[in-house]
Amino acid sequence: MKNNSRTDFAAEALVYLDSVYRFALRLTQGQVSEAEDLVQDTFLQAQRSWASYEAHTNCRAWLFTICRNRFLRISSRDARMVELPDNEAAVEALAATAVFNEAQNADPEQSFFSSFLDEEVIRALDGLSVPFRELVVLSDLEGLTYAEAAEVLGLPVGTVKSRLFRGRRLLQEKLYAYALEMGYIKPRETNDG
Amino acid sequence: MDNAMMLPCDQVISRLWEYLDGALNETQAGKIREHLEMCARCFPQYNFERAFLALLKRNANQPVPAALRRNVFEALLESSVTETNTPLSAKSGFLDRLGQAWRIFRGRN
Numbered sequence: 001m002k003n004n005s006r007t008d009f010a011a012e013a014l015v016y017l018d019s020v021y022r023f024a025l026r027l028t029q030g031q032v033s034e035a036e037d038l039v040q041d042t043f044l045q046a047q048r049s050w051a052s053y054e055a056h057t058n059c060r061a062w063l064f065t066i067c068r069n070r071f072l073r074i075s076s077r078d079a080r081m082v083e084l085p086d087n088e089a090a091v092e093a094l095a096a097t098a099v100f101n102e103a104q105n106a107d108p109e110q111s112f113f114s115s116f117l118d119e120e121v122i123r124a125l126d127g128l129s130v131p132f133r134e135l136v137v138l139s140d141l142e143g144l145t146y147a148e149a150a151e152v153l154g155l156p157v158g159t160v161k162s163r164l165f166r167g168r169r170l171l172q173e174k175l176y177a178y179a180l181e182m183g184y185i186k187p188r189e190t191n192d193g
Numbered sequence: 194m195d196n197a198m199m200l201p202c203d204q205v206i207s208r209l210w211e212y213l214d215g216a217l218n219e220t221q222a223g224k225i226r227e228h229l230e231m232c233a234r235c236f237p238q239y240n241f242e243r244a245f246l247a248l249l250k251r252n253a254n255q256p257v258p259a260a261l262r263r264n265v266f267e268a269l270l271e272s273s274v275t276e277t278n279t280p281l282s283a284k285s286g287f288l289d290r291l292g293q294a295w296r297i298f299r300g301r302n
Contacts, residue, residue: 017257021258022253040261040264040268044269047272103241104237113247121249121251121252141250141252145216168210
């Protein structure tokens with residue numbers, strides 16, 4: 001059922017202002033001014049397109065889609081920009097247990113993740129390329145299901161899952177490298193010499 | 194894991210994210226849960242991945258700045274007022290709702 005009335009826009013769409021802002025902030029890698037423009041554009045576009053929104057379906061996913069499309073357009077990026085860079089695609093071969101094993105060896109007390117400040121996590125997240133970053137944000141910060149994220153990004157659910165899992169591994173790698181650099185954990189001792 | 198009735202470790206590890214994301218059906222999730230309760234090798238990795246997701250979730254509460262909230266409300270109001278193709282009845286209903294939302298927001302700030 002199409003929603004031809006505009007009276008529910010405030011009740012159904014504006015409640016997601018915080019979510020859309022957080023998504024925009026990560027898309028723009030923390031550029032506050034750019035994110036704020038993006039949020040405003042998103043809601044103005046959503047208001048104009050409100051008649052095409054299917055009432056009481058998934059308004060948040062619909063807003064994320066608009067926000068992402070605006071981001072790609074405003075930033076003069078096209079679909080190729082959200083394809084996987086070659087070097088990051090290679091991480092597919094990363095064993096599921098690699099980061100865990102490294103961290104376990106370096107941090108037997110398993111307090112690895114408790115060392116990080118929020119801004120350090122955000123900086124590492126912003127260091128991911130768009131295809132991974134947007135999925136980690138949608139899934140792990142905003143709590144979208146695989147199917148909802150697939151709807152936002154226009155991807156098959158299987159692609160969403162594999163890309164999300166690779167994004168998480170990449171983020172863990174970045175956090176692990178940062179923890180070593182900052183001395184939060186000590187490098188694993190080797191028996192090479 | 195030695196128990197032949199249990200899932201092998203590699204299958205559990207490969208489905209750990211889906212388990213943590215709540216994306217498995219009850220039967221599948223039950224098998225993973227059963228394995229994790231018994232396996233000294235997989236359980237630490239489960240804990241590790243769970244802590245990682247909790248760390249990310251901790252960053253999910255950043256609210257929109259009050260000034261941006263105000264700007265968005267005002268831009269929507271202005272856009273609605275200046276739009277010429279909207280029937281008056283629909284427009285006034287929309288403005289009523291937006292005005293209500295705006296008053297609630299101002300009351301909170």
